[in-house]
Amino acid sequence: MGEGRAVARRERGYRVGMSDKLRLTIAYEEPDEEGWVVARILEVPGAASQGRTREEARDNVIDALRLMLSPDDGDSGVAAGRSEPLDLILSG
Numbered sequence: 001m002g003e004g005r006a007v008a009r010r011e012r013g014y015r016v017g018m019s020d021k022l023r024l025t026i027a028y029e030e031p032d033e034e035g036w037v038v039a040r041i042l043e044v045p046g047a048a049s050q051g052r053t054r055e056e057a058r059d060n061v062i063d064a065l066r067l068m069l070s071p072d073d074g075d076s077g078v079a080a081g082r083s084e085p086l087d088l089i090l091s092g
Helices: 054-069
Strands: 005-011 014-018 026-028 037-041 048-051 086-089
Touching: 026 054, 037 054, 048 054
Parallel strands: none
Antiparallel strands: 005 014, 005 086, 026 037, 037 048
């Protein structure tokens, strides 16, 4: 995974700047016989969605990625405080 934009992390409660980049690729399939456009994020297996237009498919696949990357509050590492937030800014 390569470029995109970045962000910051918290260290002992303080926000520390970072400048790493993360660039992801959205691939679109041609509309099917019913007009649905499928969008996939190539670097994230399983990150796929669809829409009636390319723009709608893009919005939906970004929402799917957000859901996939959201922490599970029931995860023992999160619950025990053995995690830290990482804010990513996706643009495009």
